[in-house]
Amino acid sequence: MTRPHEERLLAYTAQRARARPEYLAWVLARYAELEHIAEGELAQHLGIAAHDLPRLALCLRPRAEHFAADVMQISTKFSINPAALATVVHLVDSVEVLAARDAGEVSTDAGLLMAARARKHPPSHDDHERRDHDHPGS
Protein backbone atom coordinates (compact mmCIF):
# COMPACT_ATOMS: atom_id res chain seq x y z
CA MET A 1 0.00 0.00 0.00
CA THR A 2 1.51 3.32 -1.05
CA ARG A 3 1.75 6.41 1.11
CA PRO A 4 -1.01 8.32 -0.80
CA HIS A 5 -3.20 5.26 -0.29
CA GLU A 6 -2.56 5.43 3.45
CA GLU A 7 -3.35 9.14 3.44
CA ARG A 8 -6.64 8.42 1.70
CA LEU A 9 -7.41 5.75 4.26
CA LEU A 10 -6.76 8.17 7.14
CA ALA A 11 -8.87 10.84 5.46
CA TYR A 12 -11.67 8.32 4.91
CA THR A 13 -11.63 7.26 8.55
CA ALA A 14 -11.61 10.89 9.67
CA GLN A 15 -14.59 11.47 7.40
CA ARG A 16 -16.44 8.60 9.09
CA ALA A 17 -15.54 10.06 12.51
CA ARG A 18 -17.60 13.16 11.64
CA ALA A 19 -20.69 11.16 12.55
CA ARG A 20 -19.31 10.38 16.02
CA PRO A 21 -19.54 13.06 18.72
CA GLU A 22 -16.67 11.45 20.66
CA TYR A 23 -14.20 12.66 18.02
CA LEU A 24 -12.78 16.05 17.21
CA ALA A 25 -13.88 15.36 13.61
CA TRP A 26 -17.48 15.81 14.74
CA VAL A 27 -16.65 19.09 16.47
CA LEU A 28 -14.70 20.44 13.50
CA ALA A 29 -17.47 19.48 11.07
CA ARG A 30 -20.11 21.23 13.22
CA TYR A 31 -17.89 24.32 13.49
CA ALA A 32 -17.33 24.49 9.73
CA GLU A 33 -21.08 24.15 9.26
CA LEU A 34 -21.88 26.90 11.77
CA GLU A 35 -19.31 29.28 10.35
CA HIS A 36 -20.01 28.33 6.72
CA ILE A 37 -16.33 27.70 6.04
CA ALA A 38 -14.54 25.07 3.96
CA GLU A 39 -11.90 22.66 5.23
CA GLY A 40 -9.07 24.85 3.95
CA GLU A 41 -10.36 27.85 5.87
CA LEU A 42 -10.80 25.74 8.98
CA ALA A 43 -7.20 24.56 8.73
CA GLN A 44 -6.08 28.16 8.28
CA HIS A 45 -8.13 29.28 11.28
CA LEU A 46 -6.49 26.63 13.47
CA GLY A 47 -3.05 27.22 12.00
CA ILE A 48 -2.59 23.67 10.74
CA ALA A 49 -1.62 22.34 7.32
CA ALA A 50 -4.69 21.06 5.44
CA HIS A 51 -3.12 17.62 4.99
CA ASP A 52 -2.80 17.28 8.79
CA LEU A 53 -6.50 17.95 9.34
CA PRO A 54 -7.53 14.24 9.15
CA ARG A 55 -5.05 13.38 11.92
CA LEU A 56 -6.34 16.19 14.08
CA ALA A 57 -9.90 15.06 13.34
CA LEU A 58 -9.08 11.54 14.53
CA CYS A 59 -8.20 12.84 18.00
CA LEU A 60 -10.79 12.36 20.70
CA ARG A 61 -12.85 15.37 21.73
CA PRO A 62 -11.61 17.28 24.80
CA ARG A 63 -13.46 16.25 27.95
CA ALA A 64 -15.35 18.91 29.89
CA GLU A 65 -13.71 17.93 33.17
CA HIS A 66 -10.15 18.07 31.72
CA PHE A 67 -10.83 20.71 29.11
CA ALA A 68 -7.70 22.85 29.44
CA ALA A 69 -5.34 19.88 29.70
CA ASP A 70 -6.95 18.08 26.76
CA VAL A 71 -6.90 21.16 24.53
CA MET A 72 -3.29 21.78 25.47
CA GLN A 73 -2.33 18.18 24.71
CA ILE A 74 -3.90 18.28 21.24
CA SER A 75 -2.56 21.76 20.48
CA THR A 76 0.96 20.84 21.49
CA LYS A 77 0.95 17.72 19.35
CA PHE A 78 -0.25 19.52 16.22
CA SER A 79 1.48 22.84 16.96
CA ILE A 80 -1.75 24.77 16.76
CA ASN A 81 -3.01 27.73 18.70
CA PRO A 82 -4.71 26.35 21.85
CA ALA A 83 -6.94 29.42 22.14
CA ALA A 84 -8.25 28.89 18.61
CA LEU A 85 -8.96 25.21 19.28
CA ALA A 86 -10.60 26.00 22.64
CA THR A 87 -12.82 28.60 20.94
CA VAL A 88 -13.88 26.11 18.27
CA VAL A 89 -14.75 23.44 20.83
CA HIS A 90 -16.49 25.92 23.16
CA LEU A 91 -18.62 27.33 20.36
CA VAL A 92 -19.77 23.89 19.24
CA ASP A 93 -20.36 22.84 22.87
CA SER A 94 -22.44 25.96 23.51
CA VAL A 95 -24.57 25.42 20.43
CA GLU A 96 -25.04 21.81 21.46
CA VAL A 97 -26.14 22.84 24.97
CA LEU A 98 -28.53 25.47 23.57
CA ALA A 99 -29.98 22.98 21.12
CA ALA A 100 -30.48 20.46 23.94
CA ARG A 101 -32.08 23.17 26.12
CA ASP A 102 -34.39 24.21 23.25
CA ALA A 103 -35.40 20.60 22.81
CA GLY A 104 -36.07 20.41 26.57
CA GLU A 105 -38.12 23.62 26.49
CA VAL A 106 -40.14 22.35 23.56
CA SER A 107 -40.98 19.20 25.47
CA THR A 108 -41.82 21.21 28.64
CA ASP A 109 -44.06 23.54 26.58
CA ALA A 110 -45.70 20.52 25.08
CA GLY A 111 -46.40 19.26 28.61
CA LEU A 112 -47.96 22.60 29.60
CA LEU A 113 -50.08 22.65 26.48
CA MET A 114 -51.27 19.15 27.20
CA ALA A 115 -52.12 20.18 30.78
CA ALA A 116 -53.98 23.20 29.42
CA ARG A 117 -55.92 21.01 27.05
CA ALA A 118 -56.69 18.43 29.73
CA ARG A 119 -60.09 19.96 30.52
CA LYS A 120 -62.41 18.87 27.74
CA HIS A 121 -65.72 20.20 29.14
CA PRO A 122 -66.62 23.87 29.69
CA PRO A 123 -66.18 24.97 33.33
CA SER A 124 -69.22 24.10 35.41
CA HIS A 125 -71.23 26.45 37.64
CA ASP A 126 -69.36 25.04 40.69
CA ASP A 127 -66.07 25.98 39.08
CA HIS A 128 -67.23 29.59 38.64
CA GLU A 129 -68.34 29.72 42.25
CA ARG A 130 -65.03 28.32 43.46
CA ARG A 131 -63.11 30.85 41.35
CA ASP A 132 -65.21 33.72 42.70
CA HIS A 133 -64.61 32.47 46.22
CA ASP A 134 -60.84 32.28 45.67
CA HIS A 135 -60.68 35.70 43.98
CA PRO A 136 -63.56 37.72 45.42
CA GLY A 137 -62.41 40.93 43.80
CA SER A 138 -62.27 39.57 40.28
Added chain:
Amino acid sequence: MPQCFDSSQLLVLHHRLCDGDRTASDEFAELILKLLVEQVARRYPHTDEQVIWDGVSAAFLDYCSRPHQFDERRGVPLDRFLYKASWRNVANILRSHIRRRTHEAEAARAYASAAVELDPVVGNLVQQEESAQLHQREEDVMNLLQDPTDRQILALRLQGERRTEAFAELLGVAHLPIKVQRREVKRAKDRIDKILRRKGDRP
Protein backbone atom coordinates in the same frame (compact mmCIF):
# COMPACT_ATOMS: atom_id res chain seq x y z
CA MET B 1 0.84 -12.03 8.86
CA PRO B 2 3.41 -9.29 8.22
CA GLN B 3 3.14 -6.29 10.50
CA CYS B 4 5.10 -3.09 10.65
CA PHE B 5 4.95 -2.62 14.42
CA ASP B 6 5.64 -4.34 17.67
CA SER B 7 2.56 -5.59 19.59
CA SER B 8 3.85 -3.79 22.68
CA GLN B 9 3.52 -0.48 20.77
CA LEU B 10 -0.18 -1.16 20.38
CA LEU B 11 -0.54 -1.98 24.05
CA VAL B 12 1.19 1.27 25.03
CA LEU B 13 -1.31 3.16 22.86
CA HIS B 14 -4.14 1.12 24.34
CA HIS B 15 -3.11 2.13 27.86
CA ARG B 16 -2.86 5.75 26.77
CA LEU B 17 -6.40 5.57 25.35
CA CYS B 18 -7.67 3.98 28.57
CA ASP B 19 -6.00 6.79 30.54
CA GLY B 20 -7.92 9.38 28.52
CA ASP B 21 -5.16 10.46 26.13
CA ARG B 22 -6.87 12.47 23.38
CA THR B 23 -4.20 12.06 20.72
CA ALA B 24 -3.44 8.34 20.97
CA SER B 25 -6.21 7.51 18.48
CA ASP B 26 -4.43 9.44 15.74
CA GLU B 27 -1.17 7.52 16.31
CA PHE B 28 -3.12 4.29 16.52
CA ALA B 29 -4.73 4.99 13.16
CA GLU B 30 -1.37 5.51 11.48
CA LEU B 31 -0.08 2.30 12.94
CA ILE B 32 -2.92 -0.11 12.34
CA LEU B 33 -5.42 0.96 9.66
CA LYS B 34 -3.27 -0.11 6.73
CA LEU B 35 -2.60 -3.53 8.22
CA LEU B 36 -6.26 -4.11 9.07
CA VAL B 37 -7.36 -3.17 5.56
CA GLU B 38 -4.80 -5.54 4.03
CA GLN B 39 -5.84 -8.42 6.30
CA VAL B 40 -9.57 -7.94 5.78
CA ALA B 41 -9.08 -7.52 2.01
CA ARG B 42 -7.27 -10.87 1.96
CA ARG B 43 -10.23 -12.42 3.69
CA TYR B 44 -12.74 -10.85 1.30
CA PRO B 45 -10.76 -10.81 -1.95
CA HIS B 46 -13.67 -10.04 -4.29
CA THR B 47 -15.16 -7.27 -2.18
CA ASP B 48 -15.32 -3.59 -3.01
CA GLU B 49 -12.55 -1.55 -1.37
CA GLN B 50 -15.00 0.89 0.17
CA VAL B 51 -16.85 -1.88 1.99
CA ILE B 52 -13.55 -3.03 3.49
CA TRP B 53 -12.66 0.52 4.51
CA ASP B 54 -16.10 1.01 6.07
CA GLY B 55 -15.77 -2.15 8.15
CA VAL B 56 -12.25 -1.33 9.29
CA SER B 57 -12.89 2.32 10.10
CA ALA B 58 -16.05 1.48 12.07
CA ALA B 59 -14.15 -1.11 14.14
CA PHE B 60 -11.29 1.31 14.73
CA LEU B 61 -13.51 4.26 15.71
CA ASP B 62 -15.62 2.06 18.00
CA TYR B 63 -12.57 0.78 19.78
CA CYS B 64 -10.84 4.16 20.25
CA SER B 65 -13.97 5.76 21.69
CA ARG B 66 -14.46 2.80 24.08
CA PRO B 67 -11.00 1.26 24.57
CA HIS B 68 -12.08 -0.64 27.67
CA GLN B 69 -14.03 -3.04 25.46
CA PHE B 70 -10.66 -4.71 24.82
CA ASP B 71 -9.63 -6.85 27.76
CA GLU B 72 -5.97 -7.76 27.48
CA ARG B 73 -6.33 -10.38 30.24
CA ARG B 74 -8.21 -12.58 27.78
CA GLY B 75 -4.95 -13.23 25.95
CA VAL B 76 -6.16 -12.09 22.52
CA PRO B 77 -3.69 -9.68 20.88
CA LEU B 78 -5.12 -6.21 20.22
CA ASP B 79 -4.48 -6.34 16.46
CA ARG B 80 -6.32 -9.66 16.33
CA PHE B 81 -9.23 -8.17 18.32
CA LEU B 82 -9.49 -5.27 15.87
CA TYR B 83 -9.15 -7.57 12.86
CA LYS B 84 -12.06 -9.70 14.10
CA ALA B 85 -14.21 -6.64 14.76
CA SER B 86 -13.37 -5.35 11.26
CA TRP B 87 -14.23 -8.51 9.35
CA ARG B 88 -17.44 -8.92 11.33
CA ASN B 89 -18.42 -5.39 10.28
CA VAL B 90 -17.62 -6.24 6.66
CA ALA B 91 -19.66 -9.46 6.88
CA ASN B 92 -22.61 -7.45 8.25
CA ILE B 93 -22.30 -4.85 5.49
CA LEU B 94 -22.22 -7.59 2.83
CA ARG B 95 -25.25 -9.29 4.34
CA SER B 96 -27.21 -6.04 4.32
CA HIS B 97 -26.12 -5.46 0.68
CA ILE B 98 -27.50 -8.88 -0.26
CA ARG B 99 -30.77 -8.09 1.47
CA ARG B 100 -31.03 -4.70 -0.25
CA ARG B 101 -30.23 -6.15 -3.66
CA THR B 102 -32.91 -8.79 -3.14
CA HIS B 103 -35.50 -6.13 -2.32
CA GLU B 104 -34.44 -4.01 -5.29
CA ALA B 105 -34.59 -7.01 -7.59
CA GLU B 106 -38.04 -7.91 -6.32
CA ALA B 107 -39.22 -4.39 -7.07
CA ALA B 108 -37.64 -4.57 -10.53
CA ARG B 109 -39.30 -7.92 -11.17
CA ALA B 110 -42.71 -6.51 -10.22
CA TYR B 111 -42.11 -3.57 -12.55
CA ALA B 112 -40.94 -5.82 -15.38
CA SER B 113 -43.99 -8.06 -15.22
CA ALA B 114 -46.23 -4.98 -15.42
CA ALA B 115 -44.64 -3.32 -18.44
CA VAL B 116 -42.30 -5.80 -20.04
CA GLU B 117 -43.75 -5.59 -23.57
CA LEU B 118 -43.57 -1.82 -23.80
CA ASP B 119 -40.25 -1.25 -22.13
CA PRO B 120 -37.23 -0.77 -24.42
CA VAL B 121 -34.85 -1.94 -21.69
CA VAL B 122 -36.49 -5.32 -21.45
CA GLY B 123 -33.10 -7.03 -21.74
CA ASN B 124 -31.91 -5.30 -18.59
CA LEU B 125 -35.02 -6.30 -16.72
CA VAL B 126 -34.62 -9.92 -17.70
CA GLN B 127 -31.07 -9.75 -16.39
CA GLN B 128 -32.29 -8.12 -13.21
CA GLU B 129 -34.87 -10.83 -12.81
CA GLU B 130 -32.28 -13.53 -13.19
CA SER B 131 -30.03 -11.75 -10.74
CA ALA B 132 -32.93 -11.36 -8.32
CA GLN B 133 -33.65 -15.07 -8.53
CA LEU B 134 -30.02 -15.79 -7.82
CA HIS B 135 -29.93 -13.46 -4.82
CA GLN B 136 -33.21 -14.81 -3.53
CA ARG B 137 -31.82 -18.31 -3.82
CA GLU B 138 -28.67 -17.28 -1.97
CA GLU B 139 -30.75 -15.68 0.76
CA ASP B 140 -32.97 -18.76 1.05
CA VAL B 141 -29.97 -21.05 1.29
CA MET B 142 -28.40 -18.77 3.91
CA ASN B 143 -31.57 -18.90 5.99
CA LEU B 144 -31.32 -22.68 6.19
CA LEU B 145 -28.21 -22.39 8.35
CA GLN B 146 -28.53 -21.59 12.03
CA ASP B 147 -24.89 -21.34 12.99
CA PRO B 148 -23.32 -17.89 12.29
CA THR B 149 -19.96 -19.46 11.38
CA ASP B 150 -21.66 -21.82 8.92
CA ARG B 151 -23.36 -18.80 7.36
CA GLN B 152 -20.06 -16.97 7.03
CA ILE B 153 -18.47 -20.03 5.44
CA LEU B 154 -21.32 -20.29 2.98
CA ALA B 155 -21.14 -16.55 2.22
CA LEU B 156 -17.45 -16.94 1.42
CA ARG B 157 -18.17 -19.90 -0.86
CA LEU B 158 -20.88 -17.94 -2.64
CA GLN B 159 -18.37 -15.16 -3.20
CA GLY B 160 -16.13 -17.67 -4.94
CA GLU B 161 -13.55 -18.02 -2.19
CA ARG B 162 -11.56 -21.25 -2.49
CA ARG B 163 -8.50 -20.73 -0.32
CA THR B 164 -8.25 -22.99 2.71
CA GLU B 165 -6.72 -20.26 4.89
CA ALA B 166 -9.75 -17.98 4.45
CA PHE B 167 -12.04 -20.69 5.80
CA ALA B 168 -9.51 -21.73 8.44
CA GLU B 169 -9.56 -18.15 9.82
CA LEU B 170 -13.32 -18.35 10.16
CA LEU B 171 -13.11 -21.67 11.93
CA GLY B 172 -10.37 -20.41 14.24
CA VAL B 173 -7.93 -23.11 13.15
CA ALA B 174 -5.56 -20.88 11.18
CA HIS B 175 -2.81 -21.49 13.73
CA LEU B 176 -2.87 -25.28 13.15
CA PRO B 177 -0.77 -27.12 10.51
CA ILE B 178 -2.12 -26.79 6.97
CA LYS B 179 -3.08 -30.47 6.80
CA VAL B 180 -5.28 -30.10 9.87
CA GLN B 181 -6.70 -26.86 8.48
CA ARG B 182 -7.66 -28.62 5.21
CA ARG B 183 -9.29 -31.44 7.11
CA GLU B 184 -11.26 -29.09 9.37
CA VAL B 185 -12.34 -26.92 6.45
CA LYS B 186 -13.49 -29.94 4.45
CA ARG B 187 -15.34 -31.27 7.45
CA ALA B 188 -17.14 -27.94 7.92
CA LYS B 189 -18.05 -27.71 4.22
CA ASP B 190 -19.32 -31.29 4.19
CA ARG B 191 -21.39 -30.61 7.28
CA ILE B 192 -22.96 -27.53 5.67
CA ASP B 193 -23.67 -29.45 2.44
CA LYS B 194 -25.32 -32.17 4.47
CA ILE B 195 -27.53 -29.66 6.29
CA LEU B 196 -28.52 -28.04 3.00
CA ARG B 197 -29.21 -31.41 1.31
CA ARG B 198 -31.30 -32.48 4.26
CA LYS B 199 -33.30 -29.26 4.12
CA GLY B 200 -33.76 -29.63 0.37
CA ASP B 201 -31.20 -27.32 -1.14
CA ARG B 202 -27.52 -27.01 -2.04
CA PRO B 203 -25.21 -24.02 -2.55
